[in-house]
Amino acid sequence: MAPALSLRPCISASSSNWSQPKMHANPFNANIKIHRRLEVVAMGMLSPRKFLQKRRKVEVFKDASDEADQKNWRRLMKQIEDTGSAVSVLRRERIKKDGLPRDLVLGTLVRFKQLKKWDLVSEILEWLQSQHWWDFNEMDFLMLITAYGKLGDFNGAEMVLRSMNRNGYVPNVVSHTALMEAYGRGGRYNNAEAIFRRMQTSGPEPSALTYQIVLKTFVEGNKFKEAEEVFESLLNREKSPLEPDQKMFHMMIYMQKKAGNYEKARKLCALMAERGVPQSTVTYNSLMSFETNYKEVSKIYDQMQRSGLRPDVISYASLIKAYGRARREEEALAVFEEMLDAGVRPSHKAYNILLDAFAISGMVEQARVVFKSMRRDRCTPDLCSYTTMLSAYVNASDMEGAENFIKRLRQDGLKPNVVTYGVLIKGHAKVNNLEKMMEIYEEMQLNGIKANQTILTTIMDAYGKNKDFGSAVVWYKEMEHHGSPS
Template sequence: MDRIKFSIRLSGLSWAESASAVAIRLASSPKEALILFKARLRHRNLQTTVVDPHDSHAAVFTLKHCSSCPITNSSRLIPSLHAHLLKTSLLSCAHVSCALLHCYSIATLSFARILFDEIPNKNVVTYNTMITCYARHGNVIAARGLFDQMPERDIASWSAIICGYMHRCNPSQAFLLFREMIQAGKSKPDPMILVTILSGCAESGSLGLIGKSVHAYIERNHMDVNVQLGTSLIGMYGRCGCLKSAFTVFERMPERNVMHWTSMICGLAIHGYSEEALAFFERMLGTGVRPNKVTFTGVLNACKHAGMVEAGHNYFCSMKSDFGFDPEIYHYGCMVDLLANSGMLDDAYSMIQSMKVEPNVVIWTSLLAACKKYKNFDIAEKVIEKVLQIAEPDDDGGVYTLVSDLYALGGRWNDVQKVRVLMDRLVVRKKRGSSFIEVEDLRSSSCS
């Protein structure tokens, strides 16, 4: 507060003048923005029902501050702001009500829905905001309900619902809607929605069916491949194993940022091109691009695939000492796998114990798989105890099978029996492995 007063005195403006939309936009915290906004309202003494656009601007900027800050910092400010907006009729402005809805939608679904129902003049953005809110809270059915009943849709509406399906791990439904959108022909895909689709392709591996046709669509329509779109194209091709295509996109990027490099490195690493991945990393450093945390998951993954224990260890240390990144679960995942699969089970176990983050099923499973490989029952015993505590029968069915396999390998048939009984009780079912190839002609699935 003192800082604001001080800077206002320096600027030579009056208090009210300073509380303009611009000053609010530049405020350093939601609280500061709110103080300025309230001061502005006091000065303007708003009682009429006619909304001055300058006031609604100021309100929107204040709300933007609240929505972009962590919930805990702004959650108490929002109701206070809400009250002021109601008193001054500012809430009748669609921009303001949307911005407020967005604020609530980050924290709580129920409040957002109440507000949504109370907004009289809902426009496309109001609906889009509410759909996004449902999607964010995992209720894609409610999101779809709103999507189906909204009077008109724009590209962001499609984007919101498609994104919702993607995050609920239902890419096929997302792809279906995407094609529906193309066929309806009213909304033209923009780079953002293509990014969403492409990242889903990468996840589900349905490259030929969707990913390639999206790429073809981009080329056919001479769309600008912006930074994000470039990244997701490289990522999609890389993940699906089309490293040549990934490289072509990479080469064509007018400027390459850390994410382009990282996508390339990760793609190469996943498919076992360890040397190439590491060469890419060195090349990246040579061009002066600073790696980020994800870059290191690619680098460590490359080391893992090639069994390069020493190099992996060096990169792992360099990540912290040269670049200041604390290792995250992904990095530990690579390291544990690297050590364990090289037979250094004790080191892998100590690494897990040294972790600053809570180890998850993935980490324990990779160590356990290595215990099976090297028939190390001492460590397996310790790992089994941990892993059974945190495994979810629905998602981690494979772990139970692995545990049972290990006991069988050690000839401990009583324990095998116990695990099998446990599996029956929890209705654990190991997901069946599956793979597919695409036989459909790409041209018939293109989206023109």
């Protein structure tokens, strides 16, 4: 496969000097104009995109009977989605039609399983278990215990396992793994480990899925030593019952990241290649998440493309974030444009990261274009988006704009949180309007929101800069009362 071409501007090692104005022509988007301090006018973001174009699906049916069955099934699925209850819809259908075809019920279960709507899967199976007309067999038991496992309902999983025994079905690797997962997701990590150890010693022999789930359980329960021991045993080709797969490697890479052992995480990525385990976009995304330097993140991103892998929304967001932190707004925008042109739908997180890249530098007009584009791309701005947009006004010292925007935030039905108030307080402190700063602080208190250390430090510093040392000391003591000063 030919290497994918990057649409990002070339970056030299010496391009970190931002003291001089840059004239940078971008051949990939004529709508981006760059002058002086990278004042990007990103109007190209508002053009229609591939992922917004609806494609009409052409349906092919075997015959008229098949068409009627398919349309009836889709009608049922929509009713279940609208009501949020599967059993009430199926029960009505059974009464109306004087019975339910087995294929329709099984198709519904399989579809919800594919959608990972385990609450609906368990609801249907619980109902079927009490119905005399339904032959509740071993496969039904296994699907129900799997659903309880995914939901973290260990009480329900235990109940199904007992019921299986009473009906003469011997518990197998699927039922044991599902019960182990139920304990893990329910926070009962020791119980989950006990089942796994019992499977190792007396059977049934753990499967690849068992190992994937036990590693995930150990990592979520911060049982890192146990996870490493299990993984090391799998790496021993002479004794291991199976080879560690991609998901196991990814879980261990995630664990090393969680533990802060970035070097070990990199070595695991190298070991994947050495062992012939296919690397995926997830692998490279993990590597990018370890880095803070935009040059290193960019190298990993380019390596991923040279490997013939397509970046996903997380890949783009990681690169945008790296450029944003480095205050390289031009590159951040270019990557975002590349993502849109590739037909990748932006997530809330990706939009908020780009918004933050402009907000950090107080580039209000560019931030407003991003904010407007969110709604165009069906990403309704959340409180984080509004707060980030607010910080753009604050960093530009445009407090009139900030005050108008906070009014819009409220008009749109959102309530400021401690971070939102902190941004406003920082803004008024920055322009030395201590009266307005304290007015915002009192409003926050009246709304039952407690100040954090950042807000208290901002207020203390504001009084100190105004040489009101008495008030500064009072706020320092307030900080001590809330916890150790940062």
